Amino acid sequence: MESKSVFTFFKKYSILLGALSLLLLSGCQSATFEPINANSTGFFDHNFVYPFSLLIKGIAGFFNDNYGLSIIIITLVIRLLLMPFILKQTKNSVQMKEKMEKIKPELNALQEKYKDKKDVESKTKMQQEMMELYQKHNMNPLASLGGCLPIMIQFPILIAFYYAIRRTPEIATHSFLWFDLGQSDMVMTILAVVIYFIQFKVSQIGMDPKLKQQMAIMGLMSPIMIGVISLSAPAALPLYWTVGGLFMIVQTIISRKIYASASNSTESK
Template sequence: MEKRSVFTFFKKYKISFLLLFVVFLAGCQGAINEPIDANSAGWFDHYFVYTFSRLIKGIAGIFNDNYGLSIIIITLIIRLALMPFLLKQTKSSMQMRERMSVIKPEIDALQKKYENKKDTASRSEMQQEMMKIYQKHNMNPLASLTGCLPMLIQFPILIAFYYAIRRTPEIATHSFLWFNLGQTDILITIIAVIVYYLQFKVSQKSMEPQMRKQMAIMGLISPIMIGFISLNAPAALPLYWAVGGIFMIVQTLIAQKLYAPVQGK
């Protein structure tokens, strides 16, 4: 029987909570297509979105108004800045998974012991014995919750950059490679969808079989959402997503190489 607590519930459904967090932030931004400027209302618009908009225009100016290159450069800078946090998260996650595999037989035996005992006293005793197992192995059951912090840190930054791209009208007046940044482009949309699907498949390599099955649907939902939004948005957005997705694939491969468990350990 699976142990239930507020912590296991949050751990299991943290993706849903974080998606709600994104929606909450997005809902605070007012009209998504209104050009951003120094007079735009709202602290998030002023300090985050407008700052990124100025940065996009500033870097584009350095490269002869190449807004596509500017978006790529800023995307890479953001991802590089966040990379240490995400690598630390991956390392902690893998270490926790490795340590949990060691104590799993004891946890399973304890849960089996209390399988048919549902009274409050028995549940309390089970929780106390569970804590003793964690203490014996020097583990903090709340440590896994800190894995959400890097995700919370990156959301305001990525959302602000997303809105800056949508609300900087100068971007729509320029082209990059084969497409106009202000118009929908099927090919760059397809590339973004494929990249996000590959990113998910790469991330699955470090998942346990059970978790892989539970997350399978996310591997389809994420690319589908990217494709749907991109087909109703300027091509600058799928360009941003494609570059970010490629970076995340490389980062995941690096993390898996660095923190892979030693065979036979």
């Protein structure tokens, strides 16, 4: 439907982009996982992956070579640094949703008016009237395109941290809790899958039922791909995904409550 195409674009495709990033991480497994060091070539390796590797080793050394704790700390710090961007995205999403709900009756009437008219002239006229409707309610539907910024910022950072974990050989020689960080662990794999599935469900809270249905398959892609990768990957990776997923669940719940309550208080004034 035209009324929600712009608004829902990044809600739908941010999950797809996340799944595609996991596909990228699961590929190129020949020379990509060679140990990273100061002599590693390539802009991304030298400026992103290697600094993360040094950071992992530095924090682990501070905590008596506890590499599991180091991964947890860095994951939380990354998520905290990205939080302002995610909160802004959530705020924009909540505000846009409220505005769309207010003008929905007028949009439905407009769509009903042109539903049987398929010629180019009628479609152009419908678009013009739709833009006039947005202007009438001081709405900029293209503002939701700013939702891609947090995604674009996250990917290079998270991908670099992923490869730093895979390419820091010291991690594989240590254990954390009940598992060896360098060996695959079924319990951690299951935890990572479950946490990311819950995170997807939490992200759907308050979403339009039709949009939920559209996103169902794409929303399952990330947990499934995390599970597939984790089955043959060191347990350090599902540890990283589990911690990141838990943080996003808490962040989503808190931010939704904050902006929903703020919106309700504004309307009551």
